[in-house]
Amino acid sequence: MAGTDRTPVTVIGLGLMGQALASAFVAAGHPTTVWNRSADKAAAVVEQGAVLADTPAEAVAASELLVVCLLDNDAVHAVLDPVAGSLAGRVVANLTSGSSDQARENAAWAEEVGFSYLDAAIMTVPAAVGAPESVVFYSGPREAYDRHGDTLRLLGGGTTHLGEDHALSALYDVSLLGVMWGTLNSFLQGAALLSTAEVKAADFLPLALRWIDTVKLFATDYAAQIDRKDGAFPANDATMEVHLGAVQHLLHESEAQGVNAELPRFVHGLMERTVAEGFGQNSYASMSELFRTPRK
Template sequence: MPTENASVTVIGLGAMGQALAGAFLDAGHPTTLWNRSPGKGDDLVARGALRAASSEEAVKASELIVVSVVDHDAVQAIVDPLADALQGRVLVNLTSDTPERSREVAAWAAERSIAYLDGAVMVPTPVVGTPDALLFHSGSQDAFERHESTLKALGGNTVFVGTDPGLAAVYDLSLLDFFYGSISGLVHAFALAKADGVKAVDIAPYMNTIAQIMPPIAEGTAANIDAGSYPGAEANLGMMAAGVRHILHAARTRGLDVSHLESITSVADRAIAKGHATGDWAATYEAIVNQD
């Protein structure tokens, strides 16, 4: 079992890679660094990190190797020449990409008997290393359990989601799907308000009303989708779709981009056409997965 101050190597010193390395250092882990291009990591070295002269030297410095680069093409370019050096070590890939790409790297590692964990960091860099930081891991359960205490230096909410190495990416993309849809809706809402002379900063405090009701809505919507049952006693889809059309009309009248509102309306209308007018908003799932 690794000790509490197990050594770690971090490959990739972009903003996220530096945040990961900093969290390991803060937790007392001897940390070795390597980056494809020179000139990064000086602050980390000043804090006690070791800068390796080569990627092979970096890998050989630790049992736990954490990679955080731009995409899985970059991951593959880095690890391909390191197959021999990675033998007997654990490769943790904290690079965002698709589930398919995660499984490809995992298959590469399995063919070479390299223990592999795929992962996703779900917080911005300032939150990395804090109790609130959420990270997903999937792949080798044995590797996760052996190094869990070390990996938790990156965040108090470090979760293993399954042995399918693509699952961390599934969780990652699902949460980001929600985030980007939400932040896009927020910006559009501010644009709608400003079109009538209301400052964004004036309406922003009231957005918390919507944010605070989302957790129970998320839980209920998830349960309804998994059950395939969409009770609309509190608010039915037909009524809510009418509300979306009011927003669409107002935004179009004010000359705003309405493409995302048109998409929302289209999905809702297809679900209604499938007989879900009296169901809740979760019924739009049927139109998303069945587009005929």
């Protein structure tokens, strides 16, 4: 049963993630109101103790804290624009995936309407919402986050406020997804290469994970080099010329073993350009100069 001392919260949007968010609030004893365009998706959380609102207006009126998790930014406005007059004084935490420019536009809209807007990014899957290791990023007014921080942190032990700039959540989101895809793509490339020698991916995995731990040390050094902004990029582990020579082996093996060579060929091209720009004797961190500049 919801505790009378717990902050009421409204969850708008009951896809798989929205249902998980609502369930976390209900489980913690918060009076939880939910709304979804298709009411049948509310059945499970209503059974757990949530209250189904008949309209978005009714859902907004039920709580000061609104948690929104819809398909996209257009869906957010389709639901909230008609009830904008009822949003004044409330806190809207938007967990809908979006871009940094959308976050800033929504913040400007919120200021015009008169409510506090937190943009957010969920760095987990529905089944892990509320787990200690799960992370949810929020950006926007610190006061609004602090006002409802205890409630919002129910969604994951790693929940954190990134700063006042509303764009930060979206920027961190896509940057971390890039790390994920880069790591996974490299693992899959390696597994494909080893499969030509009948090596199972499961046998490759322990060594790959151990190597990722070593790569963390490289990244720690490179982060400091990038942040110094002095263009020095000392080669404390290997020069770009050494890296270029090594990636040529990966490219050769991929082509020779008959596996897809697009990824190593792409990386090889980036390294060649970095060396051509004069960074041959610098560290791999010098590649950041290439990534910071759009290609003409």
